[in-house]
Amino acid sequence: MTIKNFAFSPPTLTVKAGTKVTWTNTDPDAHTVTSKQGSGGPLQSAALATNETYSYTFTQPGTYPYYCTIHPFMTATVEVTP
């Protein structure tokens, strides 16, 4: 997963359960990878400076919406299939 120009790319990522997903921030500003409020999701990165990464291994199938808490208009989803 890449974070570029204030967008998560791709906006929807589909992976099998057990897959480790890594986000890399290529922007000059900082971003976070954070599960949407109220979604109960597990994503909770620190603020990622340029070229910093965050990884999470999805074990449970489901839909995981997330956003950047610094720039909350940045949203995306990970779909985890069995």
Add this chain to the structure above:
Amino acid sequence: MTEDTPDGGGGEHGMTRRQLIRHSAWFGGAIVLTVTAGEVISHIPGSANAAPASSADLRFVQVSDSHIGFQGPANMDVTGTFAAAINQVNSLGFRPDFVMHSGDLTHLSTPAQFDQVKQMLSQLDTDRVFAVPGEHDSIGDNGPRAYRQAFGQNTLGDGWYSFDTHGVHFIALVNTLHLEQLGHLGNDQIDFVRKDIAGLSSDTPIVIFSHIPLFAMYPTWGWGTDDAVQLLSMFRRFSSVTCLNGHVHQLFSKTEGNITFHSARPTCYPFPKPGEGPAPLPVVLPAGRLKDAIGVRTVNYWQGNHALAVKDEKLA
């Protein structure tokens, strides 16, 4: 640079009626921006305050978006430019009654960054330094905690407060927590404001500080506040309401009815104009041009005058 704030009535830098109308059309409301020697002065037409700043009853300064901790080609030395902005405030030729930092004091909300910016702000030659948090001061669970430890003394709720001086009522708001798409105030804060202004006479001038604009400057990039209309509807009865914000890293002014909005320059680096390019990415300017895009703001107020005179200066 003259300290005068020319009105629509003519004079050396005065605007003709035609110019005034044209400026009003640009900015969608009755606000005049006068460019003198590359600096922008704005005021409300009809407020005949062509008086020099030295005669003002209240003089305060707004600085914004220092982003202490940022590293990148848009500004390789945010500490240096913030220090230069502080020097500029200390060299204004008058001692401001207070200085407000309108948020994004830090880049990543770390305790070390808060310590550094607080130490730098203590160099200001003024009686009081105020702040409101930016979203960069509100990262994670620890950001808001560290912000309030450094700047939240004598505040309510998540860090909001109000104060009065020289007959002006000031309200400092927090709209960088619980974000979904845009800035957000929340019902507790709106209730605070409702009670806060209940006893005020309608001719009390109001100044509202927030980090994220309280008007819809460009919602696609998060440049707006989702419940601002609820807040601002409570201010319709007042004759003068001035909203001062940061966040967008560029000058912008607009009037809606009795309310005037002014976005301030940052001290770090500019953002593109709304919609120019894919995102609000820090703009990398050619060497030597950065200081034209950053700066400080002074605001003058004469008692008995409804409008405040806002003067934006580039970094010296």
